[in-house]
Amino acid sequence: MIQERRTLGQTVVFDDIPSERIEQRVSPLSGYRSKRHIYNAAYPRTLDGSTTIYPKRSIPHPNESKAEKGTRISSELDEIVSARVKAGDKESMEVNGERIYCVIERLVHEKARGDGLTLILCHSNGFVKETWDATLEELIKQPGHPIDEIYLFECVNHGQSFLLNASKLGLVFDWSDFSRDILTFLTYYLPQTFTSEDLPTKLPLQHTRTGPWKNFENTRKITPIGHSLGGTSLALAYAEAPKLFGPDGSLILIDPIIRIPEHPLEFKAGAQLKTGLKTQIPAQLALKRRDRWATKEEAFKTMTKSALFSQFDKRALQAYVEYGTMEDEDGNVTLVTDKLQEAAVFADDLAFFEGSSAIAELSTKIKVLVVLASKPGPITAVRDEKEKEAIFKGTQVEEINSGHLIANDVNMMKLAAALRQSGSAIGAGEPLEDGAYDPFPNHPYTGKLRPHYPLSPKSIVPDSITKPDYAKDGTLNFIKSTYGLAKGLATIKRLSPEEIDTMRRVCRLGRYILDKTAQQIKPGVTSDALDKYMHKLAIENGSYPSPLNYHGFPKSVCISVNEVICHGIPDKRKFKEGDIVNLDISVYKDGFHTDLNATYPVGSVDDASKKLIEVTRRSLDNAIKICKPGTPFRNIGSQIQPTCDKEGFSVVKTYTGHGVGREFHQAPTILHHENMRSKGEMKPGQIFTIEPMVNASKSYHVDHWNDNWTAVTRDGVRSAQFEETILITEDGCEVLTAADDYVPPAEHVKIPTIKSDQDVISIQDI
Structure with missing residues (x-):
């Protein structure tokens, strides 16, 4: 019912x-x-007695006995019940x-x-708005839609609102x-359009x-988030005026x-308190709570040992002590929110039942995420499976192994992740494509492209x-030793005829994998699908995709789209007609790496993109x-840069070509711009890559996304x-990856x- x-x-x-301040x-x-x-x-309040001044609560004397405390609490509880009835x-x-x-x-x-x-x-009841701080700190770390602004509401009888x-x-x-207070704000005080400017203190x-x-x-x-009775009030407000949200x-x-409600009597206000049912317990707990200490330090230390606060995240508890306690007229530290007010909130048992009605109604109209704490306790949300079925039918329910104060306890990181990954507005916002979300919502992107998360698992x-050597933990062996770092990077290796034969075979496999993967590029295909395709092709042919876990890179191929210069991470974004896509393929087999890449148009592209692709290849x-x-x-740079300069383009200076063979990257370093810094000259048996990155403007500058990989044009x-991977021969060179x-x-x-x-094994096209 x-x-x-x-x-x-x-x-x-x-x-x-x-003129309150x-x-x-x-x-x-x-x-x-x-x-x-x-x-x-909201004015006036719903019930008589809401703003009737009540007697100041008596302060217990230091030597109050257990019996005296019980009598006092019983008297206070009777007073609350009497006023409510x-x-x-x-x-x-x-x-x-x-x-x-x-x-x-x-x-x-x-x-x-x-x-x-x-x-x-x-x-939640008994807490202050600032106890959200640590949860929000974890929330904004999680990938998801941009969060422009956050409003922390405070009930009229809590925190700073109570002091007023x-x-x-x-x-x-x-x-x-x-x-009603929430609806009042949304109706009359929330600016109609977002502004980044500060608002007046008195709205x-x-x-x-x-x-x-x-x-x-x-x-x-607007995405509303409510904890405990704060969630109940939000559900009531949302059901009353859904368009305001x-x-x-x-x-x-x-x-x-x-x-x-189990029977009609429980519809009556105060009935549970009078008959000794469920809500009397949290009301009594509120009145029993210690609320006086000598200092804030003592308050914090004492709370860490209490049953109520022992599982709190330390940051949340520090915020509660900082903003939820204050010095009283006697110089002691006391709670900002009066315990009588906290207990009075629990006396409104009707909200418990009306909240279930609101949620059941909303679940048929909007996206509702309910995060339940699975550990039982004196203050509990709905637990009965029949109640869950009746109330939450049609809602998304997540359960976390935590107590009721989940928004503040040590599991708040799990809570933040659940909120972001839930598929609700806080998790995905307006889906970019197929439910994907932007993991870096506040990043100052330079172009129109956005990452599309979540990423699929590593293959x-x-x-x-x-x-x-790096496949297991992402660390290269020669970086693990100082000597190796000095010798491994400085020596330009010359390969033996046997080693060259092996490199030639590996490079031909790399070319086949690149060409075959490139054939799958078309509008509607995701870079993640290409990554899986390339990975399978590499494995079927007995090779390891070199980028996978190289310094922790999460995918098997780098795929860079439009303004991405290099090291793009394959994700859920679908290629669109007119995109340009670079596939950077590298595989490891028989002890050697190969490395090659090319840029491809997706369907029909504009003339400017065609020119950029042609000039880059020509350089x-x-x-x-x-x-x-x-x-x-x-x-090498003296050939590449002039070719690009005269077309109005620029050559990226941040990234270089490199030696390749037994190591993925080794000497020499190949600069693609005009310079006098590159040392050494070409000798037979050397193998290296030339891989110019060319931007469609005079700016060669690079920015990076927050994934620490994706390099993009600054403008x-x-x-x-x-x-291409190049072998220097006795009388010229051989393009091993041609x-x-x-x-x-x-x-x-x-x-x-x-x-x-x-001699390669093919696989079915996408």
Whole structure:
């Protein structure tokens, strides 16, 4: 049985806020600015007694006995129950109530562009808005949609809001009033469009709307997240006015406190407290909590040993002590939120049942993620499987092995990951393609391309395949020793005839794999699919894909699209008509590596892209035709750069060609721009790559994505690259990785007599 919800009462709108002041703080999140604000809470409150001044709670004397403590707590509980029962369940509003206020903290990203999310977070009972800090710190580390701004709500009888309202609050609390406070903010105080500018401390009215909540709407990308009773209040607010939460339609609830009524008596306000049922336990716990210490240091130390806080993440507990406690008039440290107010919140058992109704209703209309804590405790969300089925049918449910205070405990990293990866708005936002998301939402991209995560797992290499030294842990053997580093990189190796024969066979295999993989490029195919295809082709032919785990690289091939210069990580993005795609193929077999790449058009491309591809290839061929014994390595750049300069292009200076053979990268270093720094000259038996990267502008500068691999043009223009592995012969050179139809640019430039498809195993096309 699902309890029917009441309609949330409207609010009287005030255009003034008295001269209350609130203390500001330094932002807890890197890259975000922080400012706290005040706005008018919903008025009047729902029940009589909400703003009736209550007697100040007596302070227990130091030597209070256990019996005296029990008597005091029982008296306080009776007072709360009496006030709640007296208020009843009237849907009429409080008469002659006091005006009270809400404090809200806004965190805005310093580089926000206005296309990201606005998060709304509501805390659990007894805690303050700042206890979200550590959770948010973990959340923004997770990949997902950009988060432009975050609003931390604070209930009127908690934290800084309580300090503003303390003299006006009664012992009656209706949790739907917190829902009304949220709706009041969204209706009247949230700017219609995102602004990166700071807002006034006293929030001005943004709208003068009239009518029921359900008639109002926002166009912002809003993702609400609520913990415990904060989640219950959000569910009630969302069900009342779904359009106010923006067009995306998503809600995240962290262990919300909800129940299905077992019999009609439980519909009555205070019934559970009077009859000794479930909610009396958390109310008693609230009143029993220690709330006085000599110092904040003592408070922190004591809390770390308590049952309630022992599993807290230390950062969350530090924030709770810092912002949830204060010095009282006697010089002691006490809780900011009065324990009577915390207990009064638990007395509103009707919210538990109405919350279940709201969630069940919303699950048929929007994306709802519910994260449940699986460990039982005195404060628990829904546990019964029948209740779960009735309430959460149609919702996405994740369970984490944690207690109820999951938003603050040591499992918050698991919580943050669950939120980001859930497929909800916080996880994926507006899907880029097929549910993919941008893992670096606040990165200042230079072009239009975006990564499409999640990445698929690293491909498996069978034990039967011979692997290079870095395959296991990403570390190269010669880097593991200082001597190896000095000798391994400085010596330009000359291969024996037997070694050259092996390199020739490996290079022909590399050419075959490149050509075969390139045939799969077409609109709609993902680079991840190409990676899997290339990997399978390499394995079927007994070779190891050299990029895999090289310094930790996660894929088997580098695939660079449009403005990506090199080292692009294959992902879920589909190639589009007009893209340009570079495939950088390397394989390891019989103790040797080969390395080659080429840039390909996807379908029909524009003339500018065609020219970029043609000039890049021509610059490589101009360099190849000077390769022969006695040629200084520095002359390679003198061929490439002028070819590109006169076309208005630029040659990337950051990345170079290199020796290749038993090591993936070794001496010599091949600079592709004009220089006098490259030492040495070409000698027979040397094998190296030439691989110019050419940008379609005069800027050769490079930026990187936050994956620490993807190199992009700083101005966002397209970049192309071609690469061949070159052997210096007695009278010229041999392009070991040449295509079967390659036309040598000079007479002394030879190509292998072995065809690229000779003695290889093919696989089915994509």
